[in-house]
Amino acid sequence: MQDFLAYTVLGLCLGSVYAIAATGLVVTYSTSGVFNVAHGAVATMSALVYWQLRFGWHMATPIALVLTIVVFAPLLGMFLEILVMRGLRGTSEVTRLVTPVAVLLAINGAATWIWFRKSNRALVPQKFFGERHINVLGQAVYFHQIIGVGLSVLIAGALFVVLYRTRLGVTMRATVDDRSLLMLNGGRPDRASLASWAIGAALAGLAGVLLSPQLGALQVFALTLLVFDAYPAAVAGRLRSVPLTYVGAMVLGLSKLYFDWVSDAGQRWLVLRNLRNAIPAVLLFVALLLLPQDRLRGAVVSRTRERFKVPTLRQAVLWGVVLVACVAMLQSLMSGSAVISLANGISLSLLALSLVLLTGYAGEINLAVFTFAGIAVIAAWQFDVGPTGLATKQSLSVMAILLAVCVCALVGGLIALPALRLRGLYLGLATFAFGIIVYQLVILQIQPLHFNLFGWKFTVNLFSTGSLTVPRPNWFGIDFGGQRAFLMLMTVMFAIIGVGLIALRRSAYGRMIVAMKDSPAACATLGLNITRLKLGVFMLSSAIAGLGGLMWAAQRRTLPNNADFDGFASLTLFMIAVVGGIGYVSGALIAGIFLSLLSVVMPNIFAKLGSDYPSLHWLFVTVLGNFTHYVGPAMIGIGLGKNPSGIAQQVMDGFRPLRKAPVATAAWVVSLAGLWLLTWRGVLSNWNFALICVVSVFLVPRLIMSVFEARFADEERLVAGEDLDLIGLERPFRASDRQVLDTALGLPVTGVPHAPS
């Protein structure tokens, strides 16, 4: 009993700190409408800044604390609001989820770059007042924890007063209710948002500083995950209610400590020892499922900025062939390491294809793509290799792939369950929580699991050896073990699945999926069983993720259990896929290549430039190389708000002029092919070939555009007799249109009333 009470006290102490972290989220969300996924990163950055000031530069604790919590964190929050969050108005839920994800990755990347670039430094955080503590019922309660409880209570009171009793607070809440109405009332929503982001970030910073001593040494992603643990509390408060958030935080703190109590601090039930780390994710999942169900929604935003066009099947097949041919031609010129980079990219593209179906077409979200890769690998590995523990087979068999794909589809059906109730952000969180749960309980499971089913005893090894070896296929007498052959296999797979997806999108089923995304309510009133359709889409998408995941693992050959399963890799892939153009198969291709390019290839190029030009080494290697490596992918994601339809769309728009000038386009393609031949024969160097390709890709469409501009303009001239209401919808309204309009309305027609824009 005494133990129980003591653990209760400790649980409440932990809960208090979670409450601070979760309240920060609630303040930002309830006053600016953005769920700040980057909250954890702000906390991480603040904890590191505090460490630097307090222990790196030996400032006094109060000064370091004030500089961190009152100066640094709020400034960071305001900076994010101005630079990033303002661009998100009028974008879809997916974009509003992805951009903060990008911010998270950028901040964490920057933190890694600043503090952990060199070797493995150990930044050891310390509690306030060191190890001083009092004894409560036989358990040590540190001064640090007592301070946390005190601050937590103080913050709860202060927030109540600010949000409900001051004009600023009411303005902050009014901003979410109706931004334009607030402006019509002389309110300044921009200032209110700034204030709410400053407060939210300050709370994140405080939580980061308070939580960090739980880690023996500061680590960027571990710290971020530590703050993620507080998210279920915010969800318990439905992201709006501060009191409920506090209740949720206490439940969270208590469940962790009670688990410690019953499991004897992890000494009992070794198989379940990772459960403690999974508790917050489990609670998050449960809290999300218990949220009141959305009414069957109608169209959310009548006109979001994202628009996706669908190619015809013939175009798709043509582009598939072009892709395979291009990769084949390119790889013949490329060095071994470049081929590996390209193959890495294509393997990620295969994974990203599952998101094109799920998110691009159906508007659903899955932030645990790599989890499916992990599940697929485990399933295939169990089948192919069995319990012997060593990879004895030389080939990834088709049966193993089929099994893995089926298992993934079934698990996909499982995570479709929350999707039936949740959407947007909440669905994203649920899938993320699912990923964490699988990571902690399955993938980190190095204990062999012994089962005894009705006397049938068997043992399952998951990641018992800490890593799995995945062989590459050897089918139809072709050995795909070599990198170039495997690259081609994956490219062909990508092309086939890609064409399949486009065929699906153009089929009746595809139209239903898109219709469901646009308006579930309308679909239901047309007789569509949305539950079944969603289930189907999730299963199919998960199956693709499973196949892609297997290829990705086979590309890596050996898969350690800490590889990319902790959630952040899935976040990154999702983000880059959206940036690439989530509604397009080509978007997935761009995403995979980009991811591989930015983290490896670009830094390598800068390293080469640095060694070529030693005087500029600092610029190329220290600044540009590190920048592209650590924060490059994230920076691209942050730019998404400006171009929510993604890169694929931009590329297509850029190449549109080519269609109207087929001869010039053909000439360009033929000359590129000729150059390839010259390079292949060794006449032209690879570098020059690459340079010419890249430059011509940017230049040729513009050249063609400028040459044929006059002709294109002619074709767009107003067609007589057009419906008046439709003028100006497909192309800009012109002065001549106004004359037509005025004549029809019986108004006197005045010369040219305004200059054409």
Place this chain on the structure above:
Amino acid sequence: MTFGGAAALSDVGVTAEAGAITGLIGPNGAGKTTLFNCITGLLQPTSGEILLDGRDISSLPPYKRSRAGVARTFQRLELFTSLTVRDNIRVAGEIRNRWSKTRVDPRAETDHVVQLLGLSALADRDVSEIPTGMARRVEMGRALMTRPKILLLDEPASGQDEQETEEFGELLLHLCAEGTAILLVEHDVSLVMKVCSFIQVLDFGRIIASGAPGDIQSNQAVLEAYLGEDHRA
């Protein structure tokens, strides 16, 4: 039929007969759209029942009610904005094919409906680009593809001009002559008076009058509650 805590509708009894157009009028906010949501299952009424051909469909989910023969349009348009006009209509036929025993050729059926609604010129445009009046016709076309027993139309004429409304009225009469029951919520009172055989007036969630168009036009309570002081104009 009552709904939620604050009763948007209370004790409303509405009947629509096959082969006839029933008008439902009343000021904005009188509860007309709420009623449609209850009939189609998007909202659950706290009490009351909905009978279709004498069969109680109150406990069915929305998609099953649609399959039973209820179709509707939305006042705040619920079009599939990623699809063209034609595909918006076609997908409704394709959904129908998934459950109905009588299969149709969605393509041919779509062409027919597009023609019927006068949408041919707009068929290959994105629905987000067409004027509201035409968008309402697309919603109606989509509803027709389910071959409903009863069609609930929520302000289908708003956004259509005088001539278009005229044609639209003809179309409604043509449809009901084929045996479809139509429940029409509409602001354009002259259209309602022209096409409806029976009219019910809803105000503050209650039926305040019902009868033939002629009776409604001379009903004093209706004139005061709905048409306002300027009813003589």
Place this chain on the structure above:
Amino acid sequence: MSEPLLELVDVRAGYGSIEVLHGVTLTVHRGEVLALLGPNGGGKSTSLNVLAGLVDIMSGEVRLAGRPVTGVGADKLARLGVCTIPEGRGVFPNLTVRENLMMATHTGAKLSDIEAIAYERFPRLGDRRSQLAGTMSGGEQQMLAMSRALATNPAVLLLDELSMGLAPLIVSSLYEIVAQVAETGVSVLVVEQFARTVLGIADRAAIMLSGRITRVGPPDEIAEELSSAYLGGKGQP
């Protein structure tokens, strides 16, 4: 009466790349009630939103009391005395009545004074001061919006479809208040579907079609044109 207070001069405006107003010139004089009428989609609300500062214009000019205010934000315009009640959503649904009224204190007025005036004008609001505005009836919400608007002592009042979703009795009592306010020298621009209700209190009226002003004149003349020009069988019987 003749002094122009708020003017649109050959304004083109729209959403994104789509132009809705194709050169609109419109003047609201000091102390007058101007009714802007026309079918849906003609650009009435867009014009009002341009005047309120919510929609940026592509070309032309917006003037307030003779000074150009083109490109000035809605919040700044509100502080300069342009008060708007937008269509169908004049209140913050998740704030209480009292908090809604608090949003009018940017003029420096005390909340207690604003509350006193509002509750005197609409006693029903006084009973509900701690209730969330979104849970009140449409009429009460519009009363609240009106109280808040008047509490700022505006120079111009822009009203968009005040009658939407309201019983005629409430509509006419709201417009009575509008007429009273206009008596005190406040200029009012009304966009309204219940054309005849507004024409009763308007000093002038304008018709808008396809993004152009086609007619401006005294209410009785416009009333005749309305029925022949576009209402025909539509709107009011």
